[in-house]
Amino acid sequence: MTETQASAEPAAAAGRSTLLEARDLHVEFAARGRRARAVDGVNLAIGAGEIVALVGESGCGKTTLARTLLGLERPTSGSVRYGGTELSYRGRALKSYRREVQLVLQDPMGSLNPRQTVYEAVAEGPRIHGLPDEKEVVASALARAGLRPPERFFLRYPHELSGGQRQRVVIAGALALDPKVLVADEPVASLDASVRGEILALLLRLRDELGLSALVVTHDLGLAWNIADRVAVMYLGRIVESGPVEQVLTAPRHPYTQALLSVLPESPERVVLTGEPPDPTRIPGGCRFHARCQVLASGRAAEAGVDGRCRSESPAVLPAVPAAQAACHFAQVAGTDA
Amino acid sequence: MTSVAWTRRRLAFGRFWENFRRERAGLTGLAILLAAVLAALVAPLFIDESVTSVVSGTGAKFAPPSLDEPFGTDESGRSILLMVWWGSRTSLLIGFLAALVSIVIGTVVGIAAGHLRGWAGAVLMRITDWFLVLPSLITAMVLAAILGGSTFTIIMAIGVTTWPATARLIRAQTLSVEARPYIERSRALGGGHWHITTRHVLPNVAPLLLASTTLEVASAIVTESTLAFLGVSSNKTSWGTMLRASYDYGAATSGAWWYILVPGLCILAVVMAFTLCGRALEAVLNPQLRRAGA
Amino acid sequence: MTYLELDDVSVTYRIASGEVPAVRGVSLTLDAGAALGVAGESGSGKSTLAMALLRLLPRSAGVGGRILLDGEDVLTMKWGRLRAVRWAEASIVFQGAQHGLNPVRRIGDQIAEPLLVHGLARPEQARGRVAELLEQVGLPTWRARSYPHELSGGQRQRVMIAMALACSPRLIIADEPTTALDVMVQAQVLTLIKQLVADNGISLIMISHDLSVLADVCDQLAVMYAGRLVEHGPARDVFHDARHPYSQALAAAFPTVGDPASRLAPRGLGGDPPDPMRLPTGCSFHPRCPVALEECPTLDVELWPAGPGRRAACVHVREQAPAGTKGETS
Numbered sequence: 024m025t026e027t028q029a030s031a032e033p034a035a036a037a038g039r040s041t042l043l044e045a046r047d048l049h050v051e052f053a054a055r056g057r058r059a060r061a062v063d064g065v066n067l068a069i070g071a072g073e074i075v076a077l078v079g080e081s082g083c084g085k086t087t088l089a090r091t092l093l094g095l096e097r098p099t100s101g102s103v104r105y106g107g108t109e110l111s112y113r114g115r116a117l118k119s120y121r122r123e124v125q126l127v128l129q130d131p132m133g134s135l136n137p138r139q140t141v142y143e144a145v146a147e148g149p150r151i152h153g154l155p156d157e158k159e160v161v162a163s164a165l166a167r168a169g170l171r172p173p174e175r176f177f178l179r180y181p182h183e184l185s186g187g188q189r190q191r192v193v194i195a196g197a198l199a200l201d202p203k204v205l206v207a208d209e210p211v212a213s214l215d216a217s218v219r220g221e222i223l224a225l226l227l228r229l230r231d232e233l234g235l236s237a238l239v240v241t242h243d244l245g246l247a248w249n250i251a252d253r254v255a256v257m258y259l260g261r262i263v264e265s266g267p268v269e270q271v272l273t274a275p276r277h278p279y280t281q282a283l284l285s286v287l288p289e290s291p292e293r294v295v296l297t298g299e300p301p302d303p304t305r306i307p308g309g310c311r312f313h314a315r316c317q318v319l320a321s322g323r324a325a326e327a328g329v330d331g332r333c334r335s336e337s338p339a340v341l342p343a344v345p346a347a348q349a350a351c352h353f354a355q356v357a358g359t360d361a
Numbered sequence: 362m363t364s365v366a367w368t369r370r371r372l373a374f375g376r377f378w379e380n381f382r383r384e385r386a387g388l389t390g391l392a393i394l395l396a397a398v399l400a401a402l403v404a405p406l407f408i409d410e411s412v413t414s415v416v417s418g419t420g421a422k423f424a425p426p427s428l429d430e431p432f433g434t435d436e437s438g439r440s441i442l443l444m445v446w447w448g449s450r451t452s453l454l455i456g457f458l459a460a461l462v463s464i465v466i467g468t469v470v471g472i473a474a475g476h477l478r479g480w481a482g483a484v485l486m487r488i489t490d491w492f493l494v495l496p497s498l499i500t501a502m503v504l505a506a507i508l509g510g511s512t513f514t515i516i517m518a519i520g521v522t523t524w525p526a527t528a529r530l531i532r533a534q535t536l537s538v539e540a541r542p543y544i545e546r547s548r549a550l551g552g553g554h555w556h557i558t559t560r561h562v563l564p565n566v567a568p569l570l571l572a573s574t575t576l577e578v579a580s581a582i583v584t585e586s587t588l589a590f591l592g593v594s595s596n597k598t599s600w601g602t603m604l605r606a607s608y609d610y611g612a613a614t615s616g617a618w619w620y621i622l623v624p625g626l627c628i629l630a631v632v633m634a635f636t637l638c639g640r641a642l643e644a645v646l647n648p649q650l651r652r653a654g655a
Numbered sequence: 656m657t658y659l660e661l662d663d664v665s666v667t668y669r670i671a672s673g674e675v676p677a678v679r680g681v682s683l684t685l686d687a688g689a690a691l692g693v694a695g696e697s698g699s700g701k702s703t704l705a706m707a708l709l710r711l712l713p714r715s716a717g718v719g720g721r722i723l724l725d726g727e728d729v730l731t732m733k734w735g736r737l738r739a740v741r742w743a744e745a746s747i748v749f750q751g752a753q754h755g756l757n758p759v760r761r762i763g764d765q766i767a768e769p770l771l772v773h774g775l776a777r778p779e780q781a782r783g784r785v786a787e788l789l790e791q792v793g794l795p796t797w798r799a800r801s802y803p804h805e806l807s808g809g810q811r812q813r814v815m816i817a818m819a820l821a822c823s824p825r826l827i828i829a830d831e832p833t834t835a836l837d838v839m840v841q842a843q844v845l846t847l848i849k850q851l852v853a854d855n856g857i858s859l860i861m862i863s864h865d866l867s868v869l870a871d872v873c874d875q876l877a878v879m880y881a882g883r884l885v886e887h888g889p890a891r892d893v894f895h896d897a898r899h900p901y902s903q904a905l906a907a908a909f910p911t912v913g914d915p916a917s918r919l920a921p922r923g924l925g926g927d928p929p930d931p932m933r934l935p936t937g938c939s940f941h942p943r944c945p946v947a948l949e950e951c952p953t954l955d956v957e958l959w960p961a962g963p964g965r966r967a968a969c970v971h972v973r974e975q976a977p978a979g980t981k982g983e984t985s
Contacts, residue, residue: 095503095545095548095549098516114553117551118553120550121549121550124550125549125550126545126546126549126550128542128543128545128546129542132543133541133543134542134543134545135543135548136541136543136561136564136565138564138565147550147552147560148550149548151550151553153553159405187516193546196546196550200550200551211637273458356525
């Protein structure tokens with residue numbers, strides 16, 4: 024490896040204490056006889072009460088990163104840290120970690136066992152962890168997720184609910200354990216447009232009322248703009264740009280982020296990337312984006328004198344700091360006027 | 362809370378019954394089954410084991426069906442009717458218990474093989490495959506011969522040789538259930554192996570299991586009869602041993618058709634009833650078919 | 656020139672427990688070479704309407720009204736004529752490109768199939784046509800020999816579009832053609848559709864729940880709610896300045912990045928889509944409407960004029976409209 028191992032600095036500088044953190048995380052799989060580097064060196068910190076959006080295309084490793092943060096996948100190297108201590112994969116420690124960090128999946132219909140009532144689905148977590156006063160816990164979780172009065176929903180089955188209600192039940196099931204962090208993987212992608220805003224508003228309200236942190240995994244930049252404080256853009260297993268939403272989404276510095284923003288329906292000038300879609304079993308040498316990079320292709324990188332480095336030298340792994348930063352040779356040379 | 366949950370469960374059963382009632386063949390099967398099981402259960406109130414004793418045979422040898430002996434008599438002058446009645450107890454008992462043994466082993470192995478990834482699941486599957494290719498009838502005969510003839514050994518011999526098919530079926534279903542997002546959610550909630558298999562996998566394979574059990578009982582009854590006919594039996598009167606005796610005493614050559622036909626038809630009727638029930642259960646409980654109708 | 660005209664089209668599904676109205680009295684026109692976007696959430700009847708255009712609905716569906724395709728009523732057409740229309744006149748691009756392709760046949764054979772079946776080309780001509788089509792949708796010609804699993808999601812969607820183009824149709828109906836595709840791939844596919852429609856003078860009906868996508872591709876936009884048309888007009892106007900509160904909610908659901916109004920303020924609509932078996936009285940939207948008036952539960956709404964070339968089915972629009980211009984304009 025030619026990359027410099029950036030030290031993972033806690034995000035405490037921003038005034039928020041770091042709650043959940045990935046430190047130099049690598050996750051590899053065997054895929055069709057090859058090694059797929061799904062997550063290839065990621066530093067990411069989520070502060071208390073902070074909503075972070077992890078944005079990227081399918082196959083960029085964002086879902087694997089989320090699953091690893093939840094302890095559902097074990098890192099090949101690097102570590103997941105929660106509250107300053109490294110996550111242990113031993114039975115009891117992992118189980119108590121599961122009370123703190125909860126998952127919300129994309130497809131609310133599939134996330135609920137069709138044979139269980141709403142009550143049973145929400146009570147599942149409290150039962151696993153042996154919490155007292157199950158009924159009150161379930162009722163208050165449903166109420167906090169916006170299903171009121173909760174008693175009316177206790178005995179309904181998932182197929183009797185609308186898509187939005189189902190996603191609220193899934194969120195209530197997570198809330199029943201009083202978690203500190205929600206990891207939501209495309210929480211509104213399979214919901215109707217009109218319901219979408221309601222669920223996102225719910226996540227924002229939970230942050231305001233309960234101080235809940237969230238990592239929202241999505242391919243939708245509009246969603247990040249809607250609810251996130253910070254955004255991290257992922258490409259082929261690595262975070263290529265991160266920082267406050269206002270900065271990253273209005274003045275993107277990495278060419279990939281610029282391209283993603285340019286193809287949104289409202290944007291004036293399109294940069295439609297060509298080339299093969301990213302394949303984690305074949306990560307190119309040099310900057311992993313260079314083969315599709317429009318800045319390199321247009322010759323602007325050569326003007327700035329970084330084209331050689333783009334092809335041969337991988338940009339340093341971004342540290343977990345809250346300030347805006349981009350893993351791009353060109354952006355570093357060109358400064359903010361890129 | 363619980364009472365309301367029970368109400369819902371009763372309603373669900375009511376819906377199930379509504380659907381099952383529409384399956385005419387299944388309903389016929391169920392009626393035959395209930396009659397057979399009831400008859401077997403109440404038999405001791407009317408007759409006892411003495412009807413199968415050669416010394417208590419009072420009628421003529423190979424007497425054809427008549428008003429006194431509706432199904433005729435056998436080589437010792439015993440009533441075929443009473444023997445078939447008493448023999449149903451052994452046949453049904455072996456059928457049910459052997460199916461139970463087979464289903465329990467098959468379910469445990471199947472769920473474990475589907476749930477456990479890596480080498481543990483692979484080893485379980487190889488063991489299943491190994492049992493699957495053993496010629497089950499011969500294995501059962503060898504087992505019964507080694508362990509000695511008793512109802513228990515027959516049950517074990519049938520159960521131990523028929524579970525691999527169930528295990529394969531249950532494993533396939535387990536794999537499909539485990540791919541659902543709610544399993545991932547449950548794992549993220551902190552659920553362990555036991556929680557996931559008992560709360561999510563088992564309830565979702567249960568309908569399949571019920572249908573499969575029904576079919577399994579039928580096949581166990583046939584296997585028991587086959588084993589008895591081949592000379593491996595529990596030394597108790599069953600439909601299989603009666604067929605064997607009819608063969609031994611040359612019922613066919615002496616024209617005593619009733620001796621062969623009556624136990625044969627009993628086996629046929631009960632096996633068919635179980636099969637009809639099983640198919641109907643499958644049709645009613647199969648989530649795909651039901652979803653299409655909903 | 657009007658190419659497609661829908662006149663009071665309604666679709667009702669007959670099920671065991673009664674009749675379910677899926678589309679209720681929709682009237683629309685589409686000019687030759689124009690693109691119409693139909694928006695709405697699941698259950699709004701938008702896909703049913705599209706399927707009704709080519710009579711692709713199941714037997715349990717009863718279709719009323721008139722659907723004039725180039726002056727000919729699709730609903731009264733004979734079977735033979737309908738089949739001809741289905742392959743030569745119009746074709747459909749479905750969502751879910753994974754399921755639309757046969758996994759065990761080569762891409763080229765699948766694209767060529769309609770040409771060969773209808774005797775439009777001999778096998779060697781078909782090969783040339785396939786190469787031409789693949790080039791048109793931006794795929795290398797050697798891809799004709801690939802199997803569907805060897806392609807990415809976006810490439811498969813391109814193949815679906817090539818298949819739709821095979822018989823040179825005059826109308827393409829695209830049902831959520833970019834759902835489940837990544838933003839970059841979605842942009843590629845949308846650009847492709849726009850360009851094909853413009854180059855070949857094909858009319859397009861595109862169905863989606865994402866107003867921003869429709870506004871980008873289409874000239875006209877129709878918004879459906881509970882089986883009814885609630886707003887219709889030039890796409891940009893409807894998207895940027897929706898008159899019906901439901902269209903406003905749909906437009907706000909996909910925010911513009913950089914717009915301070917939507918920053919940390921996701922906007923949605925309370926309540927759930929109505930059950931078609933128990934539609935609310937009066938304006939079907941009133942239980943979820945943020946600006947409902949007292950009269951809305953009893954008022955019979957219809958499409959009132961709402962500006963140049965626009966109409967909307969909302970009482971607020973009627974009040975703003977100049978008096979005496981009741982009824983529809985198209």
